[in-house]
Amino acid sequence: MSKFDVKSIRNLTNLIINRGNIRKGFLHGSHLINSLSRWQTLLGFLLLITPQISWSAGTPAGTPIRNTATLSYSLGTSLQADIPATSMTFLVDEKINLTVVGGVTTNVLPGSFNQATPFAVTNNANSTLDFALSVTEIIGGDQFDPNTCIAYAESGTATGYQASQDTATFLDELAPDATATVYAVCDIPAAANFETGMVGLTATARGDFTGPNGTYAATAGTLGAVITPTTSTDTPGSVDIVFADVAGSEDITSDAKHSARNTYLIAGSALSLTKTVASVLDPQGGSILMPGSVITYQIAVAVTGTGNVSSLMITDPLPAETSYVSNSILITCNTGTYAGGGACGTGTITPQPPVTKTDTNLDVDFVDFNGTTANTVTVSLGDVTAPADFVITFNAAIK
Amino acid sequence: MQITSSIFTSVLLVLLGSLSLNAHAADSAIKVTSTAQIETIEVDKQGNKKMKLTPVEKAVPGTEVIFTNTFENTSKNPANNIVINNPIPRESEYTAGSAFGKNCEILFSADGGNKFGHAEELKIKDIEGKERTALPKEYTHIRWTYQGQLAPGKSGEVGFRAVIK
Numbered sequence: 055m056s057k058f059d060v061k062s063i064r065n066l067t068n069l070i071i072n073r074g075n076i077r078k079g080f081l082h083g084s085h086l087i088n089s090l091s092r093w094q095t096l097l098g099f100l101l102l103i104t105p106q107i108s109w110s111a112g113t114p115a116g117t118p119i120r121n122t123a124t125l126s127y128s129l130g131t132s133l134q135a136d137i138p139a140t141s142m143t144f145l146v147d148e149k150i151n152l153t154v155v156g157g158v159t160t161n162v163l164p165g166s167f168n169q170a171t172p173f174a175v176t177n178n179a180n181s182t183l184d185f186a187l188s189v190t191e192i193i194g195g196d197q198f199d200p201n202t203c204i205a206y207a208e209s210g211t212a213t214g215y216q217a218s219q220d221t222a223t224f225l226d227e228l229a230p231d232a233t234a235t236v237y238a239v240c241d242i243p244a245a246a247n248f249e250t251g252m253v254g255l256t257a258t259a260r261g262d263f264t265g266p267n268g269t270y271a272a273t274a275g276t277l278g279a280v281i282t283p284t285t286s287t288d289t290p291g292s293v294d295i296v297f298a299d300v301a302g303s304e305d306i307t308s309d310a311k312h313s314a315r316n317t318y319l320i321a322g323s324a325l326s327l328t329k330t331v332a333s334v335l336d337p338q339g340g341s342i343l344m345p346g347s348v349i350t351y352q353i354a355v356a357v358t359g360t361g362n363v364s365s366l367m368i369t370d371p372l373p374a375e376t377s378y379v380s381n382s383i384l385i386t387c388n389t390g391t392y393a394g395g396g397a398c399g400t401g402t403i404t405p406q407p408p409v410t411k412t413d414t415n416l417d418v419d420f421v422d423f424n425g426t427t428a429n430t431v432t433v434s435l436g437d438v439t440a441p442a443d444f445v446i447t448f449n450a451a452i453k
Numbered sequence: 454m455q456i457t458s459s460i461f462t463s464v465l466l467v468l469l470g471s472l473s474l475n476a477h478a479a480d481s482a483i484k485v486t487s488t489a490q491i492e493t494i495e496v497d498k499q500g501n502k503k504m505k506l507t508p509v510e511k512a513v514p515g516t517e518v519i520f521t522n523t524f525e526n527t528s529k530n531p532a533n534n535i536v537i538n539n540p541i542p543r544e545s546e547y548t549a550g551s552a553f554g555k556n557c558e559i560l561f562s563a564d565g566g567n568k569f570g571h572a573e574e575l576k577i578k579d580i581e582g583k584e585r586t587a588l589p590k591e592y593t594h595i596r597w598t599y600q601g602q603l604a605p606g607k608s609g610e611v612g613f614r615a616v617i618k
């Protein structure tokens with residue numbers, strides 16, 4: 055029984071597409087995002103952050119300020135010595151402030167993994183700080199929720215998100231006025247074309263109490279502690295910690311946090327295929343799996359999103375314990391636009407009745423068994439434009 | 454907020470200076486005090502808003518600080534030629550039109566105190582060597598010249614506002 059387990063058989067089903075390294079089962083759709091959409095994402099990101107550059111975080115926290123007036127005068131005609139004013143020194147307080155800029159739309163494929171969308175985090179505080187990062191997945195007003203999201207800081211080694219390089223999960227030692235790129239990296243669930251899923255990034259200022267005159271500063275390599283604002287009106291002998299941040303999309307004002315949202319847009323094509331056992335017919339007319347039983351396999355293929363996949367070919371080697379039933383391959387073309395040179399023909403099609411194919415190699419029906427590859431069902435579809443779906447059915451008998 | 458008093462140092466300087474220059478000085482000093490305050494709005498029971506000056510407590514960047522120099526003639530003789538020279542703290546930017554001082558001519562410098570003049574006379578050279586009128590936030594010094602004599606026991610007050618960078 056276990057030899058005919060649907061799951062183990064499905065794993066043998068291969069997809070061959072002439073683009074990318076996609077080989078097996080459910081696909082990592084990121085290979086199919088075209089390069090144009092990546093540039094669009096990057097360009098939008100740059101335009102958004104440019105106006106922020108002129109912002110100034112201000113005089114460093116803990117700096118002493120003292121007014122030094124001098125008075126000169128005469129008594130009669132005789133000039134007297136200058137008198138410096140008696141004055142007080144006060145210290146510049148620590149202003150905790152930051153800005154997260156989002157608003158980027160990132161094109162993704164349904165069911166794709168580790169999709170990065172960039173945010174810009176700017177330290178508007180007057181001291182060097184660390185920033186903790188968190189991602190909000192569930193946001194109202196969209197059609198799907200990205201999942202298993204993690205925020206990673208751009209390492210600066212190579213532009214764009216690199217899973218091998220951009221591994222830091224917090225911003226370490228960001229100088230006043232400096233801006234860093236942070237990626238929210240999420241998995242995308244199944245979704246229809248043009249549906250959107252929002253993702254929020256929240257940065258929280260963190261620091262250690264190691265700055266000048268009792269200010270927060272960042273220690274290299276470790277995420278700083280939670281920063282507490284000064285609640286009393288005056289703290290003699292130390293600098294006040296004042297939260298000056300505004301409310302973001304996921305946070306409130308004066309909480310040492312700021313946040314913004316990006317949008318994942320389903321655009322581009324993705325392939326999925328599901329192999330099931332449609333029916334079993336045993337020699338006695340029942341549905342028991344036994345020698346002589348005929349299994350009807352069904353492989354449902356869907357191309358979702360937009361765009362097209364080229365030279366799509368589906369191959370399914372038969373398990374050694376089964377023997378193929380001659381001329382049993384049926385193709386049911388439901389939807390899709392086909393460029394020709396494939397089993398579903400040419401043009402945009404509406405659901406068609408199943409068409410029986412022959413087993414001959416390189417036949418004009420673009421289907422064969424034991425021809426292109428030994429003991430394997432091979433179906434060629436050519437170039438397919440999404441959305442498209444079709445079903446391949448064939449029979450095999452248990453030896 | 455840490456407020457460090459430097460009264461002791463200043464008094465010492467005043468004494469030293471007076472002794473060394475003039476025999477009259479020891480008993481004819483002018484007392485000069487500089488304060489830093491911020492303006493807060495206070496609402497009374499009737500709901501009326503009232504501006505109130507309080508010593509600087511929260512001095513985050515962007516705060517406007519009012520620096521006031523008070524001078525009092527504590528001697529028995531009238532003082533004349535009183536000039537108060539005040540470098541604007543480097544960590545702050547002068548607020549346009551904020552300098553005040555009754556009975557004083559007020560001049561500014563935008564070159565570190567070398568040349569003083571009225572606002573329109575202050576020039577700054579840009580990177581290309583082109584001269585332009587200095588912006589108030591570029592002023593480096595303020596100078597008050599008290600008109601006439603300050604009688605014994607009388608006092609005056611001059612000051613300005615500046616925003617912490």
